[in-house]
Every structure is written in structure tokens, then in C-alpha cells.
Amino acid sequence: xxxxxxxxxxxxxxxIHELYTLLILTPADNSLLPEMLPGQFVQVAVDGxxxxxxxxxxxxxxxxxxxxxxxxxVRNAGxxxxxxxxxxxxxxxxxxxxxxxxFSLPTNIEDNVLLAGGGVGVAPMLYWGAYLKxxxxxxxxxxxxxxxxxxxxxxxxxxxxxxxxxxEDGTMGEKGLVTTNxxxxxxxxxxxxxxxxxxxxxxxxxxxxxxxxxxVSLENMMACGLGACLCCVENTVKGNVCVCTExxxxxxxxxxx
Numbered sequence: 013x014x015x016x017x018x019x020x021x022x023x024x025x026x027x028i029h030e031l032y033t034l035l036i037l038t039p040a041d042n043s044l045l046p047e048m049l050p051g052q053f054v055q056v057a058v059d060g061x062x063x064x065x066x067x068x069x070x071x072x073x074x075x076x077x078x079x080x081x082x083x084x085x086v087r088n089a090g091x092x093x094x095x096x097x098x099x100x101x102x103x104x105x106x107x108x109x110x111x112x113x114x115f116s117l118p119t120n121i122e123d124n125v126l127l128a129g130g131g132v133g134v135a136p137m138l139y140w141g142a143y144l145k146x147x148x149x150x151x152x153x154x155x156x157x158x159x160x161x162x163x164x165x166x167x168x169x170x171x172x173x174x175x176x177x178x179x180e181d182g183t184m185g186e187k188g189l190v191t192t193n194x195x196x197x198x199x200x201x202x203x204x205x206x207x208x209x210x211x212x213x214x215x216x217x218x219x220x221x222x223x224x225x226x227x228v229s230l231e232n233m234m235a236c237g238l239g240a241c242l243c244c245v246e247n248t249v250k251g252n253v254c255v256c257t258e259x260x261x262x263x264x265x266x267x268x269x
Contacts, residue, residue, distance in 0.1 A: 013110060014046065021039070022036070022105065023037060023038055023101065035085075036076075036082075037084065049143075051136055053110070054069070055068065071135040073138055074139045074168075111238070117144075117149075118149060121148050123201035123202055124202075127153050130156035131164075133229070133231065134206070191214040196218055205228045220264065226264045230259050236256070248262070248267055
């Protein structure tokens with residue numbers, strides 16, 4: 013899939029949480045967005061600071077073809093992302109896209125598929141769920157967060173399918189970690205997951221125990237996004253690979269977890 017370097021214009025900077033903002037962007041030259049598939053990511057340039065000369069990787073949260081917009085969910089994780097969160101309407105953001113591989117479709121249209129996300133890991137699940145819906149699937153979602161106020165984009169997920177929620181303090185949905193949510197004991201044919209590494213490993217363990225096919229989207233630290241810097245290397249059954257080029261999506265049987 014062809015990679016592009018584009019200037020995207022900020023249509024809206026929507027603060028959805030004290031630690032998260034949703035950037036809605038469109039090509040600054042009014043061109044059409046290139047093809048992008050769920051699970052892929054972008055590398056964004058952060059201007060204006062001597063300490064942010066490396067691009068930041070951000071998952072594609074959604075692609076709105078009708079309005080020619082791409083959504084990026086940004087979490088306050090350091091100086092670079094804080095700078096991105098201050099962007100204003102009509103500001104430009106330079107990006108390389110699309111990067112990485114993407115989720116694979118379930119085998120059968122009748123399959124019960126579960127998309128699980130924790131924290132900013134919910135980001136790729138929104139686009140993937142919407143994409144599956146257009147293909148005739150009926151995805152279900154499992155969202156994990158510390159408390160009700162930390163559950164992200166719930167209204168958007170509910171437009172697509174059934175949503176189960178786990179919060180650590182029990183203020184929304186079931187109390188506890190996502191791995192204890194009762195939806196995991198229902199009939200599931202395939203799980204897709206993104207979030208903190210401990211969460212993904214726990215979901216992978218459940219999937220292996222129940223012999224459920226599972227794909228995870230890794231969030232290793234990246235600098236180049238093109239396989240040159242080697243800082244995102246992950247150990248797999250085939251040896252060390254760059255997550256930015258061989259991933260970020262992996263079948264759990266490929267990993268040494």
C-alpha cells in the first residue's frame with residue numbers, strides 16, 4: 013500500500029477527557045485521503061520544540077470518507093503529544109500514512125467477534141468496528157478503564173454494536189479488569205485487542221485457554237515508523253521483527269508471550 017507524506021488541516025480539536033483529545037483532520041490541499049485500513053497508524057511531525065524532532069506514532073481512530081476526514085485520538089504522554097493537543101482549527105499537521113499492517117477479517121460472516129480496548133487502545137477498535145459493520149459483521153466491544161470518567165468514545169462505539177464495559181472502581185459496567193468481564197465467557201469466535209501490554213497478554217491467555225483466535229495491536233515505542241531505527245523490535249516465534257513494518261497487528265500465536 014502506497015505511503016504518503018501529507019499536510020493535514022485541523023478541522024476540530026475536541027477535548028474528550030483531561031488526558032485525551034480527538035483531532036479531526038482533512039488534507040490541507042483538499043485532495044482525497046489515501047486508502048487506509050483498520051489497524052494501521054500514522055507518524056506525525058511535532059513542530060516547535062528541540063526535544064520533539066522525532067515523529068510520534070498514532071493509531072488511526074476513524075476514517076470518515078463522506079467528509080474526507082481522519083480521526084486521531086491523542087493521549088497526553090509527554091511533550092510531543094502535549095504539543096499536538098494544543099493544535100487549533102486550521103493548523104496543519106504533517107503526517108506519513110498509512111503505516112504498518114492491519115487486522116484480518118473473521119473467517120465467517122456469522123462469527124461472533126469481540127473488539128477489546130483499554131485506555132488509548134480503544135482508538136483502532138472504533139475504525140475496525142465501523143469497517144466490520146460495513147462488511148456485514150456484527151462486532152461487539154469490550155472497553156476497559158479505571159472509572160466511568162475514563163471510558164472513551166462510548167457513544168461512538170454504541171452506534172456500531174453492543175458494548176460491555178469494565179471499570180476498576182465499578183462506576184460503570186462490571187467492576188474489575190477487562191479479563192474478568194462476563195462477555196468473555198460467552199460464545200466468541202475471534203478476539204481483537206489493543207491496550208496496555210499486561211491487558212493484551214491477559215486477553216491472549218484467555219484466548220489460548222479457550223482456543224479462540226486472537227489478534228493484538230502492539231504499542232511498542234517507535235521513532236521512524238519505517239523499520240530503520242529498530243527501537244520497536246518485538247521478539248516473535250520467527251525471531252526479532254520491527255513492529256512498525258511487520259505489525260502492529262499480530263496473531264498471538266506469532267508472539268512469544
